[in-house]
Amino acid sequence: MDLHRNRKFVYLGLFSLVALVYLIQIFRLQILDDHYEQKAINNALNKIPIYPDRSIIYDRNGKLLVHNIAMYDLIVFPAKAKGIDTAQFCEIMKISGEDYHKYMATARENSKKRQKNNVFNGSAVFMSNLSKEQYSAIQENLYRFPGFSVEPKTDRLYAVKGGAHMLGYLGEASKKLLAKDPYYRPGDLVGVTGIEHTYEAYIRGVKGVKTVWQDRTYTERGEAKDNEFNSPAQAGPDFYSSIDFDLQEFGESLLANKRGSVVAIEPSTGEILALINKPDYDPNLLVGEARARSFRQLLIDPKKPLYNRAIKGVYPPGSTFKTVMALIGCQEGVLKPSTTHGCSGGYHLGSLTVGCHPHPSPTDLKGSIGISCNAYYCQLFRDIIDNPRYPNVKTGYAALEKHLRSFGLGSKLGVDLPGENKGNVPTIKQLDKRHGKSWKSSMIISLAIGQGEILLTPMQMANCAAIIANKGWFITPHLVKGIGVKKYLPDEFKKKHYTTVSELYYDWIINGMEMVTKPGGTAFGTGINDIVICSKTGTAQNPHGQDHSLYIAFAPREKPKIAIAVIVENGGYGATWAAPIANLMIENYLNRGKEPQRPDMLERIRTSTVN
């Protein structure tokens, strides 16, 4: 008697129901949700970065400036670093117990972050840039400390002692950068300033990836070959800088024991031939395990050796500005070579007096530049902005301002270095604020001679010299000559920027600049015999002390090869320090290989201290 035969269908129904529900759930996991495969890969694949060599940096003549050296980081898997004899570890690494815990806490934090991003599993830098002693000590004892390993990477090695500000230095990737760019991992070295920073994307090369299988306990379980993630590291391409390092070194020797800056540019290309700041530092200080320590010292040094005056420092251009004012005067039709003005010890207007040094009077345009007459330029300034063709002084001034800006003044030039200063060309708004709404030309007359609110960086001054050399245009100054085999040059460094002053007028001003180093000129006695140097001296008033010595120049007059600006802080007259330094550098560059004509002057400059 079997009363419950039909119950068999309940069983078959129950089995079918469970099978169906389970298959639906499995279908959801396997087919509908496609995140799981990636999660599985992220779990088990550890992508270990292979560090490429950074670009080797050469100067324009192929001279080696910067190359690489193998360095080591101490890496830790916090999850595996159990039962470490901390005392012994600290003893071997010559660190304090406090440091140990600090480093470990940071590493633990960083490894967590990386796990979260599913980029790398579990490991992080414990100490970067081991010293030779630390490296060999830990290498011998690594077996004592589970979870620790040593990872090679490369650091910079400088073949030269100079060029610090233009080369820049490396530093560990900042938290901000790490948050912004997933390319970097904590402890990575990255260009912080200089060429190293601007061209970081090229110079760093391309990190390679070696993938390994890694189990739940972060134990490596062999290399994951034939994997889409694997890639070799690619070294950064050779980087050719526009710098002429012989000139750079020579200039640095001249500026030794002084405070100031030199920028030299090849006018036809905008290539920066030399970028010198004093005080500076030896780039070799900022490598390896000493990097952080040296950096802190440099940072607090009252002499500010890290300060890149050439692009960050701003100075009133003083009389060097007269060249630009003269050009604008010509363009505005208020100045011709034959225009003469008298000078009786300065410019007098009512109670206003702008002093001038004794010189033959009156002068024409050429003479006014050669002997740098202040009265001539005060008159010119008023002719420009009080020009009757403008309804009022402000429209006159606006015309002047527009011309000035076309020389790249009052705004960043776009040099390939970080932190460039704009300088200042006073706007009408600024002048209103300073002098009240109804100012007159006489109230801002100091602009005529490059004083007052007008401020230029040494880079902008050098660029003005290059503009005059080119007779009306410039290419944004830059430190790159070419990257890689194809000598890649960014397009922005091929484009000519024209000023609002016509090419016609430049020769009139150049005629005057040629007189500066000739008898009667303000820099007579500093010239070089066989080179036609066109220049202008300047003295920038310094409310904090001795005036700054300024000089801009280019040479030779025909087909100029070099334009230069020199500023020696607290150096007094332009002719005293800035002119000889510039002219010696011009000689060094143009007469390469010849005996210096002015060994006496060279010796005097090199051995003098100015501060």
Add this chain to the structure above:
Amino acid sequence: MARINTSREDNPVLDTVSVWLYVLLVIIGLISVYSATSEVNQTFQFSFSSIAGRQLIWIGGAVIIILTIAFANVAIIDYFAYGFYGFAILLNIAVLFLGKEVSGAKSWFGFGGFGIQPSEFAKVATALAIAKYLGTYGIRFKGTRNVVITMSLFLTPMLLILAQNDTGSALVFLSFFLVLYREGLPGWILLSAVWLIVIAIARIVMEATGISHLWTMGTLSLLAALIVYFGRKNRQLIIATLFVAAASAVFSVAVGFAYTKILKGYQRDRIELVLNLKQDTRNMGYNLEQSRIAIGAGQFVGRGFLKGTQTKMGFVPEQHTDFIFCTIGEEWGFVGVLVFFGLYFGLLFRIVTLAERQSTAFGRVLGYGVVCILFFHVAINIGMTIGIIPVIGIPLPFISFGGSSLWAFTLLLFLFLKVDEKRR
């Protein structure tokens, strides 16, 4: 496998379909164990000391068991059923005193490198004993005495195994309730059990999420009131509804008490994780998530043999025993899962068919015993790996690594097939 040929009454053999499904499942098990314990993309290597090698030895033992059963006299099975049961009970008592502790449970006898788990054999013995009892002439699952004896037959080993602290194996004995349904256990008892589970889950959700009891109570009361109102002509319905409502309320309070006061933290965690009440990426939650990742990573055709990183890199826990299904899911994908389900549920259906063709209550009860135990294992084990059921550590029959379970399930299946062969 003895004398396999076409099924004919006058020349009886072990059921060919079942034997082949068994063979295929055991081979799938061996391959999965080998894969789960290999390195990624490892070239073939084999040794008898490896886990897969040991599984092969167990399989050899299983073949000897099958041959022994095939050539034995079927009468012995019937004759020794109670003796075997008594022996299994004794072993399960002895293990409480003499066993060694493995991960918190004292359920193993150790012999050198090998171990025997008497609880596995208790399943077989219990299935036999219940079949024998209900197969005895004149006895049916009816009347207090018969019901009490039948229940004690499987509740006794269950309690012993609970005492061994092996909750998973103990729960398996609940599958005998399912067997008894075929023998006349009223359906409402099983439905009540399901209802109680629903109440328990609802209560746990309330406890864990802090939803007010009043809402649920109010809704249920309203439901009861509606039934009472519309069924006011039917006195029996009113009484039944009120009784169910009262019993449910009492049970709910009891569950609430047990859940908050008796269960330990980790036990609550397991339940809450499955009910999706808790996000936890460490420990239990981590294991469950890894298990789901493993299966999900298989996608349609799987990552390929020896390519499942989830199972080989230790992310999935116990990848060659309780979580062996992850290897199948990860390496063979949905296609592999479909084939596997086809084979496994094919075997279950086949056993039901065989059980129904038995002429004796002994054969039928044994058949349902086999199929219900297997079903319980499969449902719990796979349900656990895909995150539908809390983690309960029981093996996937024929697939998971382990001698005791393989031998016990082989014994269970082939004893029934032998009985089926000799059916009258």
